[in-house]
Amino acid sequence: xxxxxxxxxxxxxxxxxxxxxxxxxxxxxxxxxxxxxxxxxxxxxxxxxxxxxxxxxxxxxxxxxxxxxxxxxxxxxxxxxxxxxxxxxxxxxxxxxxxxxxxxxxxxxxxxxxxxxxxxxxxxxxxxxxxxxxxxxxxxxxxxxxxxxxxxxxxxxxxxxxxxxxxxxxxxxxxxxxxxxxxxxxxxxxxxxxxx
Amino acid sequence: xxxxxxxxxxxxxxxxxxxxxxxxxxxxxxxxxxxxxxxxxxxxxxxxxxxxxxxxxxxxxxxxxxxxxxxxxxxxxxxxxxxxxxxxxxxxxxxxxxxxxxxxxxxxxxxxxxxxxxxxxxxxxxxxxx
Numbered sequence: 001x002x003x004x005x006x007x008x009x010x011x012x013x014x015x016x017x018x019x020x021x022x023x024x025x026x027x028x029x030x031x032x033x034x035x036x037x038x039x040x041x042x043x044x045x046x047x048x049x050x051x052x053x054x055x056x057x058x059x060x061x062x063x064x065x066x067x068x069x070x071x072x073x074x075x076x077x078x079x080x081x082x083x084x085x086x087x088x089x090x091x092x093x094x095x096x097x098x099x100x101x102x103x104x105x106x107x108x109x110x111x112x113x114x115x116x117x118x119x120x121x122x123x124x125x126x127x128x129x130x131x132x133x134x135x136x137x138x139x140x141x142x143x144x145x146x147x148x149x150x151x152x153x154x155x156x157x158x159x160x161x162x163x164x165x166x167x168x169x170x171x172x173x174x175x176x177x178x179x180x181x182x183x184x185x186x187x188x189x190x191x192x193x194x195x196x
Numbered sequence: 197x198x199x200x201x202x203x204x205x206x207x208x209x210x211x212x213x214x215x216x217x218x219x220x221x222x223x224x225x226x227x228x229x230x231x232x233x234x235x236x237x238x239x240x241x242x243x244x245x246x247x248x249x250x251x252x253x254x255x256x257x258x259x260x261x262x263x264x265x266x267x268x269x270x271x272x273x274x275x276x277x278x279x280x281x282x283x284x285x286x287x288x289x290x291x292x293x294x295x296x297x298x299x300x301x302x303x304x305x306x307x308x309x310x311x312x313x314x315x316x317x318x319x320x321x322x323x324x325x326x
Contacts, residue, residue: 030221030224031221034221034224035216035221038215039211039212039214039215042214043211055224056224056227056228056231060231060235063232133207134207137207137208156204156208157208158212159212184204184205187204188198188199188200189198191198191199192197192199
C-alpha cells in the first residue's frame with residue numbers, strides 16, 4: 001500500500017471520524033492494519049507476548065496522538081512509523097535488560113506452518129530439511145542488527161517498496177537499499193551451510 | 197553453497213502468511229477498550245468516577261427508574277442505620293441517704309472485761325504449786 005502524495009489517503013474518512021471521537025472508526029483502523037503491524041512486530045521481536053503488548057501500546061499511542069495527526073503522510077505510513085519506532089525502542093530496552101537468548105524467543109516461529117510446503121508432505125526428508133532451513137533462517141534473522149532486521153522485515157516479508165520503507169524510516173532510499181544489501185549478504189553467509 | 201538473494205527473498209516471503217490465531221483481534225479490541233477506559237478513569241481521579249457513574253446511569257434507559265428507587269431505598273436505610281442515636285432520658289441522680297453510724301464497742305474489750313483478772317483468783321505471787 002504505497003504512500004502516493006498525489007492520491008488522497010484512503011483512510012481519510014475513518015481518521016476524521018476517529019478524530020471526532022468515533023471509537024468504531026478507530027476500531028476499523030485497528031482491524032485494517034492490525035495484521036500487517038502484527039507481522040512487522042512479530043518478525044522483529046520473535047516473541048508472541050511481546051508482540052501483543054507492543055501492539056496494544058502502538059495503537060494506544062496512535063489513539064492518543066490522533067488529534068495531532070495532520071495528514072502530511074498517509075495514516076498507514078504514520079502508524080507504521082509509530083510501530084517501527086516503538087519496536088526499536090523496545091528491542092533496545094530488551095537487549096539492555098537481560099540479553100535475551102534465542103531459547104527465550106518464541107519457539108512457534110520455528111515451526112511456522114506457513115513455511116511448510118504441502119507439495120513436499122509426501123517427502124519427509126525434504127520436509128525435515130525445510131524445517132531445519134526455516135529454523136536457521138529465523139536464527140539468522142535474529143542475528144541481524146535491529147536496523148537491518150527492520151528493512152528485511154518490511155521489504156522481504158511484508159513486501160513494502162523501497163520508497164515506502166524510506167518514508168517510514170525517514171531515511172533515503174539509498175540507505176534502505178544499502179541496508180538490505182548488507183542484510184542479504186549476512187543471511188547468505190549464515191545459511192550457506194544448510195543450502196544445497 | 198550460498199543461496200542467492202532471490203532464494204533468500206522467496207524463503208522470507210513465505211513468512212508473509214504468518215498470522216495470529218482466529219479471533220485474536222476480537223479479543224485484542226476488547227482489551228484495547230478496557231485498557232483505555234481504565235486509563236481515562238486513572239487520569240481523571242474521583243471526578244472521573246462520578247462522570248462514569250452518571251454516564252452509566254443515563255445509559256440505562258427505562259430501567260433507570262427502578263435503579264433510582266433501589267438506590268434511594270438503600271440510601272434511606274443506610275442513613276437510618278448509620279445516624280447517631282437520639283439522646284436518651286438521663287436516669288435521676290441518686291438521693292443521698294444519711295445514716296448515723298454509731299461505732300460498736302469492740303468485742304475484744306468486752307471479752308477482756310469478762311475475764312477475772314484479780315490476783316486472789318490467780319494464786320500468790322512467787323508461790324508455785326507443783
